Amino acid sequence: MYLLTCKDFLSELNEYLDESADPELRAQLEQHVNDCPNCWVVVDTTKRTLQIFKNLEPQDIPERVHRRLTEALQRKIAAGPPSAASR
Amino acid sequence: MSSTNRTDVFDEAPLLERARAGDARAFTELVNRYERRIFRLAKHITQNEEDAEDVLQETFLKAYSHLGEFQGQSKFYTWIVRIAVNESLMKLRKRKSDRMVSLDETIDTGEEMVVREIAVWDGNPEQRYSQEELRQILEKAVDSLRPPFRTVFLLRDVEELSTEETAALLDLSVPAVKSRLLRARLQLREKLTRLFKRKGDDVFAYL
DSSP states (O other): OOOOOHHHHHHEEEEEEETTTOOHHHHHHHHHHHOHHHHHHHHHHHHHHHHHHOOOOOOOOOHHHHHHHHHHHHHHHHHHOOOOHHH | OOOOOOOOOOOOOHHHHHHHHTHHHHHHHHHHHHHHHHHHHHHHOOOOOOHHHHHHHHHHHHHHTTTTOEEEEEEEEHHHHHHHHHHHHHHHTTTTTTSSOOOHHHHHHHOOOOOOOOOBBBBBHHHHOOOOHHHHHHHHHTSSSOOHHHHHHIIIIOOOOOOOHHHHHHOHHHHHHHHHHHHHHHHHHHHHHHHHTTTTBBBBOOO
C-alpha cells in the first residue's frame, strides 16, 4: 500500500474529517494518523476546533434590532398574506 | 426569544404550513427561532453591524413574500440562509471600497498549507472559559480569516450547508469550496491552538 506523507494526509484532511473518502483512501488515512503523532494531534485539534464552533450559541440580538425587525414584519403582514395563501 | 437554535431538533413542517396559509404568528415564531443565527451570519459576512441589521430585516421580509416558492425540498433554515447570504453579498458589493476585500478575490492555490502549532489542548476550553469569553475568542478568530475563507467556513461548518449548496450559493466550483474550507479549518485550528495549547507541549512544526 502506498504510504502517505504528512503533506498528502493534510491535503485529504477534509475527506478524513467529513468521512467522505472512498474505502481505500480511508484506510490509508487511518493508517497514517495511527502512525504519525503530529497528524494525530492536527486531527484531534481540528475536530475540537469545529466542535467548539458548532456548540457556540448565537448571542441574543439587541432589543432595538429585534423591535425594528418585528415592526417591519408587522407592516408587511398587515399589507397582505404571503404568496402561497393567495394561490 | 427561542431557546433552541438547531435546525434539526424539531419538526417545523406544521409551523411552515400555518405560516404559508397566512398565519402571522406562525411566521413570527420562525423568525424568533432563527433571527439570532441570521444576524450573526450577516455580521460575519458584512463585517458591519448596520448592514447586518438591514440584511436581517430584508431576509425575513423576502422570506415572507416568497413563502409560496419555498417547496420544502431543503430545510426552511437553509432557504433563509440563502436569502441572507445573497443580501449580505449585495451589501458588500454596494459598499465595495479599498478597505474591503472582495469575496471573489483570486486565491493563490499554490500557497502551502502551513501547520506550525502542533500541541494538544489543555483540557476543554468550553469548561475553562465562560460562554462570553469563548464567543469573543471564536468570533475574533473567524473575523480574522480572509473573506473568501471566512464565508465558506461559516456556510459549511457553522450553518452546516453541504459543499454543493455552498458552491452554488457563492458561485464557486466544488473543488474551490473544498480548498477554501481546508485552509479556513487549518487557520482556525492554528489560531485556537495558540490560545488553548498545553504549555510546554510544543512540537517542532512540520511541512
